[in-house]
Amino acid sequence: MFNSYKTSPFFDEMFTSEGKPKPHYQKFHEILSQFTEDDLKEKHDTAQLSFLRQGITFTVYNNNVGTERTMPFDFVPIIISPEEWKTIEKGMIQRTEALNQFLEDVYHEQKILKDGVIPRNLVEENPYYYAKQAKGINVPLKNHIFLAGIDLIRDESGKYHVLEDNLRNPSGMSYVYQNRYVMRQVYPEFFAKHAVETLEHQLSHLYEAILDHAPEAKREKPFAVLLTPGMYNSAYYDHVFLAQQMGMDLVEGRDLLVKDNIVYMKSIRGLKRVDIIYRRIDDDFLDPEAFREDSALGVSGLVGAYRQGNVAILNGIGNGVADDKAIYAYVPEMIRYYLKEEPIIDNVKTYLLGKEEEREWVLAHLEELVVKNVGASGGYDMLIGPHASKEQLEEFRAKIIETPHQYIAQPTIKLSRAPAYQGEKFYPCHVDLRVFVMRGKETRVLPGGLSRVALKEGSLVVNSSQGGGGKDTWVCKDERGSS
Structure with a gap:
């Protein structure tokens, strides 16, 4: 079934360059080899149907029209050895700690700006x-960071790099659980032979981390709610799933009100005081008095209550300044500055186009590079030089010259690949991994995470809105029983 499968010139998650399964994929490969083509097709179809039946969807907006889609699922998991996972875990704890110290600093003493480690204008002119x-x-x-989603990629040597930090409203944790649920239902054979780190208690850790942020003057039992923009939001399934699993009230802005700088939830028994809001609404829409006046999603007076210390808002307001793509280039410096350590997992090399010499070099090498808008996400307003037409190259050249601070450039990394089974065959697809870091009184990393796969053959874009799909991610337990 893998006769025509080619690994080179990329790092392959499952196979060596000679086409042999790697040691931690050996058992999986043996079981897979026992399936007939009909078995595989049937299991693949059952898995996709399972997502549809459970209503696991996201919404893609095109020309202001929303289309509901299920996340395409691929059953070949990404398997991570215990040794590799230890490195990822340490690297993610280190990175989120430095990013949090940066947020605390730029909203208070601004030492990192005074010391000239990060240019002041990158922070003060940042829209977030x-x-x-x-x-x-x-x-x-x-x-400031209760939940982070850090996107990792591997280069052609198999080395991990951080591609992006998501510190505002990272989504996708529900898909991690649903991918595991579907794998267990459809492919129970795999789990009989593998000792995989369980996801079982992780959502209770997430809930504990939420409650750890109760305001200091709080009574015995803090009350937390999950604030959603509502059912038309593209990540609404994620909001519903997390609220249900953690036993939290799912509320919209109209369900809350602020009186005398205290937040209350309206209920059939009257008003109930709210201490912590896990919000899935962007800053701009949180409070029409403090941000956009036309926001119908937020709660008037919420920022006043937050300022007074009467309510905690997770993630913190203004986190976007730390996950901006231009600030990203300075995260290794932040780690050195705040923690006095070298980064365990480094960035992808990044060119800042506001710097004249870097800009000139990038303009001369556009066809080799990836260019991204620092304010965009989801694969939008992005140039992949080697795949771009002359017109696209010229369009981006003009954009960079006009607003250089709006863009960064990075080398085209040969992203690692893994087998995907689609259209009744196996072929290699590019993958990345979103790792979730939960921070309360303790910091924990969800074992595994959301592996996203570019299912279109040859595509580099893993975002679900652009045709990407998901895979289950297994962290193998080591022989001593813990990762």
């Missing part, structure tokens, strides 16, 4: 830096 709304606020635990 909310000095007026968030400067000087003392947040519980001094923790």
Whole structure:
């Protein structure tokens, strides 16, 4: 079934360059080899149907029309050895700690700017830096990042790099659980032979981390809610799943009100005081008094209550300044500055186009590079030089010259690949991994994460909105029984 499968010139997650399964994929490969083509087709179809039946969808917007889609699922898991996982775990804890210290610093003393480690204009002119709304606020635990989603890739040598930090409203945790659920239902054979780190208690850790952020003056039992923009949001399934699993009330802005700088939830028994809001609404829409006046999604007076320390908002307001693609280039420096350590997992090399010499070099090598808009996400306003037409190259050249600060450039990395089974055959597809870091009084990393796969043959874009899909991610237990 893998006769025509080619690994070179990429690093393959499952196979060596000679086409042999790697040691931690050996058992999986043996079981897979016992399936007939009909077995594989039937199992593949059953898996896709399972997502459809459970209503696991996301919404793609095109020309202001929303289309519901199921996340395509691929059953070949990404399997991570215990040794590799230890490195990822340490690297993610280190990185989120430095990013959190940066947020605490830029909204308070600004030492990193005074010391010239990061250019002041990159912070103060950043559209996600909310000095007026968030400067000087003392947040519980001094923790701005309760949940981070850090995107990792591997290069052609198999080395991990951080591609992106998501510190505002990282989504996708529900898909990690659904991918595992479907794998267990459809492919129970695999789990009989593998000792895989369980996801079982992770959502109770997430809930604990939420409650750890109760405001200091809080009574015995803090009350937390999950604030959603509502059912038309593309990640609404994620919101519903997390609220249900953690036993939290799922609320919209209209369900909350602020009186005398205290937040209440309206209920059939009257008003109930709210201490913690895990919000899945962007900053701009949170409070029409503090941000956009036309927001119908938020709660008037919410930022006032936050300032007074009467309610915790997770993730913190203004986190976008730290996951901006231009600030990303400085995260290794942040790690050295705040933690006095070298980065365990480094960035992808990044060119800042606001710097004249870097810009000139990039303009001369556009066809070799990836160019990204620092404010865009989901694979939008992005140039992949080697795959671009002359017109696209010229269009981006003009954009860079006009607003250089709006773009960064990176080398085209030969992203690692893994087998995917689609259309009744196996072929190699590019993959990345979103790792979820949960931070309360303790920091924990969800074992595994969301492996995203570019299912279109030859595509480099893994985002679900652009045709990507998901895979289950297994962290193998080591012989001693823990990863």
